[in-house]
Amino acid sequence: MQGCTAPLISFTPVDNSLSSLKNCQAYINTGMEIATNVALDLLETGCDADDVESMEPVMLEYAAMDRDLNQYIHAAEEIVRKLKRDPPERVPDLLALVKERYSELQSKNAQADLKKNDRFIQFKEQLREMRRQMGVSQDETTEETFEDVDEDIAVTQSQLNLICPITQVQMTNPVKNKVCGHTYQKDAIENMIQNSQLKKKKTRCPKIGCDHADIKIADLIPDIALKRAIDIQNKQKK
């Protein structure tokens, strides 16, 4: 065994555990979706502001889980990359290395960063939007009175907003692009992105007049408030 210094390390188990860890992301996303829906339900049924606000710490807890998960995955991927690039002479204690890198990342965390979580921002936005629709004033200073709004225009606009710019039919499962703010039917935009990826191209925002030219699946967040509006409209039709 002369000259054979680097031990052969199989990374398959690590890769497998990483991909199951990544699946946890879906649970966190679902949790945040449920919490947002609960807050919107509370708002809709006329609960007082304190009850609605009680969902905020729940959302922040999810945001913390999301951050921890991503930092752990990041640490593990970084260590694995390093070991693949420079194979060490002895089999390293992988777990200790990952833990060390993970605590390093965690030491820089601030509570305030959690409020920058995309789904948390979306949560605040959707509550604000719903309060606006319900005519509840946001702050002590009411920005506008709704008597001025032309109801016909408001109705036409809300109907237009339910139409997917890709399929041109009413969305059933809308997702919002956090970069340009446009909304599309989930499967339609995902198909579009996948097709572009096959051609090794970027995906332009299909909304006319939008110059955003690189949509990523990670930028798409369920538009829960719009989904509710669509569901309510469909119920009324029946």
Ligand SMILES: [Zn+2]
């Ligand atoms: Zn756009």
